[in-house]
Amino acid sequence: MAHTSTEQCEMLKSKDFTKSKEYKSKYIYLKTTLQLEDDSRIIDHPMVFQGIINEALTSLFGLVGSAMPVDILKYDTSKHIAILRIHSCDKVKVWSALSLYGFHRNSRCSFQIHQVSGHLISMSNSPPLSTN
Amino acid sequence: MLSSLYLSRYLVCEIMNRDVQFKEKNIHVAIKESILLNFGDFGIGCVQLSLKVKYHNPLTSIFLVRVKRGHHQMVQSAITFIQQINRKQTAIQTLHIAGTIRSCQKFLVNYHKKTLPAIISQAKDDDTKKKIQDILNCYNVEGAKDMKLMDETVQDLVEEPEQSD
Numbered sequence: 086m087a088h089t090s091t092e093q094c095e096m097l098k099s100k101d102f103t104k105s106k107e108y109k110s111k112y113i114y115l116k117t118t119l120q121l122e123d124d125s126r127i128i129d130h131p132m133v134f135q136g137i138i139n140e141a142l143t144s145l146f147g148l149v150g151s152a153m154p155v156d157i158l159k160y161d162t163s164k165h166i167a168i169l170r171i172h173s174c175d176k177v178k179v180w181s182a183l184s185l186y187g188f189h190r191n192s193r194c195s196f197q198i199h200q201v202s203g204h205l206i207s208m209s210n211s212p213p214l215s216t217n
Numbered sequence: 218m219l220s221s222l223y224l225s226r227y228l229v230c231e232i233m234n235r236d237v238q239f240k241e242k243n244i245h246v247a248i249k250e251s252i253l254l255n256f257g258d259f260g261i262g263c264v265q266l267s268l269k270v271k272y273h274n275p276l277t278s279i280f281l282v283r284v285k286r287g288h289h290q291m292v293q294s295a296i297t298f299i300q301q302i303n304r305k306q307t308a309i310q311t312l313h314i315a316g317t318i319r320s321c322q323k324f325l326v327n328y329h330k331k332t333l334p335a336i337i338s339q340a341k342d343d344d345t346k347k348k349i350q351d352i353l354n355c356y357n358v359e360g361a362k363d364m365k366l367m368d369e370t371v372q373d374l375v376e377e378p379e380q381s382d
Contacts, residue, residue: 147257 110203113176114158115169117183122193131160134167141186141196146178155179158205166199168208225267226289227321229313230296232278234306241273243303244280251295260295263288271318279312281321289314 119128119137128134135157143151156170171179183196200208232239248268252260267285274280284292296309313324 143257145257146259147253147255149255150257150259 109173111173112203113171113173114202114205114208115171115180115198116200116208117167117169117196117198118165119167119189120195120197121189126192128165129162131157131167134160137186137189138169138183140189141182142179145182145185150178150182153179168205170205173203224286225283225316226286227271227315227318228282228284228289228293228296228311229315229321229324230280230282230309230311232280232302233308233310235278237305237307238275238278239302239307240275241270241280244273245270247299247302248282248292248296251299252292255295255298256291260291264292268292279325281318 119134121127128137135155138155139151142153142155146153153175154172157167158170159168161167180198183198186196187193202208245268248270249261249265252264252268256263264284267283267288269283270280271283272281282292282296293311293314296311299307299309301307312328313321315321315324
């Protein structure tokens with residue numbers, strides 16, 4: 086259907102862009118570190134990190150919860166910072182599972198989340214906060 | 218005012234394994250274990266207070282579970298995932314979900330009406346066949362009012378064909 090330019094302007098004005106669902110991103114990206122109480126145990130391999138995320142999800146949400154796909158896009162082995170990708174519908178559950186994971190193999194641990202964004206490009210420049 | 222009402226759902230479930238008879242306690246424990254395995258601490262937290270096995274008939278292997286209203290789907294899928302009760306292999310099927318015990322009873326009356334003709338074909342004596350047909354006629358005319366009455370007749374019928382073997 087061909088609209089005149091005035092009609093198109095009015096259609097755009099009436100549309101509420103703040104609440105429209107078309108503009109929500111499909112994935113959410115998290116920048117995290119896992120901090121352990123005894124610093125001697127350091128996580129070298131991203132697969133170990135993936136296993137810990139899986140453990141956190143299964144303990145809180147069971148087998149059904151562990152089926153939520155969490156991808157590690159990048160793992161920085163020197164600084165131990167991971168960039169995770171989650172579907173935006175799973176955001177609340179995955180984030181709460183990571184926050185509530187307190188013990189890993191008899192030592193205390195915590196997931197520290199430095200940055201959250203709907204777009205991957207925002208992860209590129211900002212430096213992590215000091216972890217002390 | 219309405220938010221203070223305790224709304225619940227009742228699941229009518231049948232255990233497909235008829236050889237063994239289970240106890241209410243074992244079924245309750247099996248459902249809790251299934252929720253813990255499949256839905257984790259969050260699942261148990263949602264449902265533990267409101268979960269109760271309200272009624273259990275060991276002979277027909279039908280039981281009734283009460284759950285709080287928002288979480289009945291979670292419990293239904295957890296029940297479907299149950300593989301063992303008391304270390305014996307079973308499978309459970311949910312027949313009906315209702316809001317009150319009375320509507321569950323109405324459903325069960327209709328369900329027994331449909332399954333009793335199948336028992337007729339399995340019964341070997343003519344006497345038991347006559348008995349079943351009499352009961353079916355009685356229920357078609359009036360409609361069963363007492364859950365107890367229905368249960369007693371079904372229990373008798375389930376016991377008798379086994380004795381006649």
